Amino acid sequence: MNHPSWAERDRRALWHPCTPTRDLDDLPPIPIRSARGVWLEAYDGRRYLDAISSWWVNLFGHAHPVINAAIRDQLERLEHVMLAGFTHEPVIRLSERLAALTGLGHSYYASDGSAAVEIALKMSFHYWRNRGEHRRTRYICLANSYHGETLGALSVSDVGLYRQVYEPLLLQPLVAPSPDAYVRADGESAADVARRQMSVLEHLLEQHAGEVCAVIVEPLVQCAGGMRMHDPLYLRLLRAACDRHRVHLIADEIAVGFGRTGTMFACEQAGIRPDLLLLGKGLTGGYLPLSVCLVSDEIYNAFDSEHGSPAAFLHSHSYTGNALACAAANATLDLFESGDVLARNRELAAHLARATAPLADHAHVAEIRQTGMILAIEMARDGKTRTPYPAAERRGRRVYRYALEQGALLRPLGDVIYFMPPYVIEPDEIDQLARIAADGIAQATTD
Numbered sequence: 067m068n069h070p071s072w073a074e075r076d077r078r079a080l081w082h083p084c085t086p087t088r089d090l091d092d093l094p095p096i097p098i099r100s101a102r103g104v105w106l107e108a109y110d111g112r113r114y115l116d117a118i119s120s121w122w123v124n125l126f127g128h129a130h131p132v133i134n135a136a137i138r139d140q141l142e143r144l145e146h147v148m149l150a151g152f153t154h155e156p157v158i159r160l161s162e163r164l165a166a167l168t169g170l171g172h173s174y175y176a177s178d179g180s181a182a183v184e185i186a187l188k189m190s191f192h193y194w195r196n197r198g199e200h201r202r203t204r205y206i207c208l209a210n211s212y213h214g215e216t217l218g219a220l221s222v223s224d225v226g227l228y229r230q231v232y233e234p235l236l237l238q239p240l241v242a243p244s245p246d247a248y249v250r251a252d253g254e255s256a257a258d259v260a261r262r263q264m265s266v267l268e269h270l271l272e273q274h275a276g277e278v279c280a281v282i283v284e285p286l287v288q289c290a291g292g293m294r295m296h297d298p299l300y301l302r303l304l305r306a307a308c309d310r311h312r313v314h315l316i317a318d319e320i321a322v323g324f325g326r327t328g329t330m331f332a333c334e335q336a337g338i339r340p341d342l343l344l345l346g347k348g349l350t351g352g353y354l355p356l357s358v359c360l361v362s363d364e365i366y367n368a369f370d371s372e373h374g375s376p377a378a379f380l381h382s383h384s385y386t387g388n389a390l391a392c393a394a395a396n397a398t399l400d401l402f403e404s405g406d407v408l409a410r411n412r413e414l415a416a417h418l419a420r421a422t423a424p425l426a427d428h429a430h431v432a433e434i435r436q437t438g439m440i441l442a443i444e445m446a447r448d449g450k451t452r453t454p455y456p457a458a459e460r461r462g463r464r465v466y467r468y469a470l471e472q473g474a475l476l477r478p479l480g481d482v483i484y485f486m487p488p489y490v491i492e493p494d495e496i497d498q499l500a501r502i503a504a505d506g507i508a509q510a511t512t513d
């Protein structure tokens with residue numbers, strides 16, 4: 067009798083994220099045996115170039131010797147201890163380093179990004195309560211935003227299908243228009259869009275004076291929303307507006323932090339500091355789930371409290387500050403310190419731009435946009451007028467399938483094909499990706 071394959075056993079026992087079950091019929095998950103650098107290797111020996119860093123988590127490639135060694139070393143000493151009543155060296159060192167990098171003095175840990183978003187929402191609300199401002203119960207988020215899919219995080223996300231079903235369960239945020247430069251009017255610059263959309267947000271803040279806890283934003287790139295990008299000016303204006311109206315600014319850099327946009331953190335490009343900063347994904351180099359909500363001293367100090375006081379922030383998760391994850395994060399920061407990662411990224415980003423430039427003239431490409439090590443190609447039925455394809459045609463999925471056949475993991479967001487590769491990718495591998503994307507787009511747009 068034949069043994070069932072990994073794919074068959076998977077189909078019986080697993081339920082995959084972000085995958086309607088019928089999609090498994092023609093594209094079952096690919097069982098991966100091992101990975102090294104930018105390459106994934108399947109059990110059948112096929113190799114895939116990981117152009118999306120395994121959902122944007124991987125910074126320095128798979129199986130990096132420095133991170134591997136740090137986790138192994140930590141494993142011999144302490145794998146985990148609860149963080150209530152106890153602490154340990156990796157978490158203290160990591161917190162000190164994050165404070166030095168961000169200027170925000172206290173780290174509150176969780177595991178996945180969404181959990182950090184939940185913490186930020188609760189913390190901001192709780193801060194205002196501790197200050198006696200009980201009317202502040204609302205949040206402002208941006209159109210086309212994505213902050214995760216737990217109920218709080220989903221509440222402040224504007225992601226049609228993902229949100230629709232759960233609508234009756236969700237908080238009702240105020241939704242401000244996105245500063246997305248793709249939808250600029252004729253003759254308008256990205257900075258003009260930023261100014262125009264900020265005036266609407268400012269109006270919301272005026273209308274709801276004293277009711278808003280925080281504005282939550284994905285600085286520079288709305289990633290899950292189709293890699294839509296905006297001018298840093300928006301963040302500068304937002305910081306000023308939040309100050310004027312005494313509202314927290316929550317910067318969700320879970321996807322864009324750690325060098326992805328060209329600076330260590332995206333907020334640096336606007337010269338601003340948020341009140342709460344969320345990091346995750348690349349924090350451990352893509353090894354282990356760890357996320358963090360970094361807060362200003364002003365916020366931390368508002369929670370000074372005694373036993374039994376409702377002023378204390380009692381939120382807890384079992385794996386908060388896991389020692390192995392913190393060791394991976396410290397090793398990741400070591401890699402940033404041991405080489406000029408941002409300078410190499412600038413060269414790679416320029417190479418990405420050059421390699422994909424010929425696609426700009428394609429009849430079904432509406433825009434190629436880039437922020438640092440994120441490059442996105444927006445396919446459209448009519449590239450000139452930016453008329454999209456009907457979503458049901460799933461053109462992006464055709465590119466996904468084609469790329470897999472050619473040995474590349476490109477997982478488009480709708481009809482947006484993007485590259486968000488690990489920083490250890492080589493220029494010739496970028497060329498390979500650009501070729502596959504160009505051929506995939508040609509195939510997907512011919513009918």
Ligand code: PMP
Pocket residue numbers: 178179180181183212213214215284289290318319320321346347
């Ligand atoms: N915020 C942003 C900006 C994200 O891109 C994501 C994940 N794509 C999240 C939050 C949620 O993180 P996680 O999937 O780790 O819960």
